Amino acid sequence: MAEQTLDKTAKADKAAKAEKADKAGGAAQAAPGQARVPTVIADDVHIVYRVNGGPKGRGSATAALSRILRRKGSPGMREVHAVRGVTFVAYRGESIGLIGSNGSGKSTLLKAVAGLLPTERGKVYTDGQPSLLGVNAALMNDLTGERNVILGGLAMGMSREQIRERYQDIVDFSGINEKGDFITLPMRTYSSGMAARLRFSIAAAKDHDVLMIDEALATGDRKFQKRSEARIRELRKDAGTVFLVSHNNKSIRDTCDRVLWLEKGELLMDGPTDEVIKAYEKETGK
């Protein structure tokens, strides 16, 4: 039931999107076959993290002081070159998987596409505002679930009106109230599974142009996992383009038709899912 109502609220956004596609597709429609409208263009993207306090040289206070006095760069500042020159074009209607070992730059790349991390060199062009699926950072453990639903919704840019409309659906979908009136208790009293379910329900309540999911599929118990997979499929239907970061090759195979393989911040392979996954599995020896 919850899914149906969530679907209904997505209608208006869909209509707006179709209109935008028509406008953008003026040139593309003339092309034979399927019109390919780019939604995300990454042009030679480099991302560098600057980390304070990494152990570099001697870490004592006097060493730090002498470095400051000599004005030799920033003391203890280390640079991590997380993404090195990635270029790709994503088109409307595609769902793209990102694979690679831990620390290969997948999540960093998504954050740059979302415009949340500034690029060192290169540019990311997007159609509309890509958004990461997740509101964890906006929620506060000391507040009740009820207030967190409102706060999370507002943080994602929903209006008070929209939140009021969807509030009951979010609560129902999370299943928090199945075992009593938990939504009026502070979130710190929830079990980790319950908190994760509520977080996912809030995050999934909004519709997105370009949707990016960072291994969000594996939360909650089996029943909730099924429900959230269904909701993600729904979101994918409405979103222009979907990016999925996962270490689960099966869920990539199920949901994506194109895969980018990142290793050490470089784009190793970009192609149809089967081809890339096969090569990846050969490389990792699975």
Next chain:
Amino acid sequence: MSAPPSADDGLSPAELARKYGLSVSGARVGLGEYIRQMWGRRHFILAFSQAKLTAQYSQAKLGQLWQVVTPLLNAAVYFFIFGLLLGGRGGMENDMYIPFLVTGVFVFTFSQASAMAGVRAISGNLGLVRALHFPRASLPISFALQQLQQLLFSMIVLVIVLLGFGHFPDFAWVLVIPALALQFVFNTGLALILARMGAKTPDLAQLLPFLLRTWMYASGVMYPLEHMLKKAGAHTWVSDVLLANPAAVYMDLMRYALINDYPSSNLPPHVWALALGWAVLIGAGGFVYFWKAEEQYGRG
């Protein structure tokens, strides 16, 4: 991918982006558009500040009562040290000195806490900044708003203290509203400036308490500033500068508004012009200064 050949082949990424009207992700928008976005997020700013305020004491047994008790205890400590031990009251009797002190402590704490919250507004919320889209100025403004709400709680204590010492409401109490509004604008600007500086140099959060304490002693929170300066034989320009500093200006305005028979000779000349000037200068300047680095927040 085996796509059918199209007219797009051979276009550079930048040309392709232009052709389909794609915009650079994470680019800074113009100032007008930025203000419009901020207005769109006004509910978030308010909700976030209220949430922070509630979360602050939610684990304490007395709960929200601490909103009122904390400032009262602060004032009690200062009364004990400056009113009784050090004798810095400049010849004021208790019925004058205690309202003078409590008003000073509350008004200064308002600016001080806004500054402290501002310096950590971005650097302490990197998770939020890296996860969601919103005009980043929402955070420092929200923290300043939280302090304003905290001050309104303190005002309850203040009114009780004032009534207790025989300072009854009169027409001058209306002046509290413009004085507080101007101070809030000033505080918000201060929080915005410090937020940008703190995002670049998180070390500032360690240094700031000392700067703020110096500011507090130089602004006459627990003693009449002019009386102290005369006692110390300071140059006139020193006392002119100290009396015109924003904390002293806003404190004096509040005292003048709330305390009956507070001598207007204690106010520096052109006090309202000063209060307005500081608010406009720091408020608008801070906002523009913060916006100039909008696309850089969130970098480690």
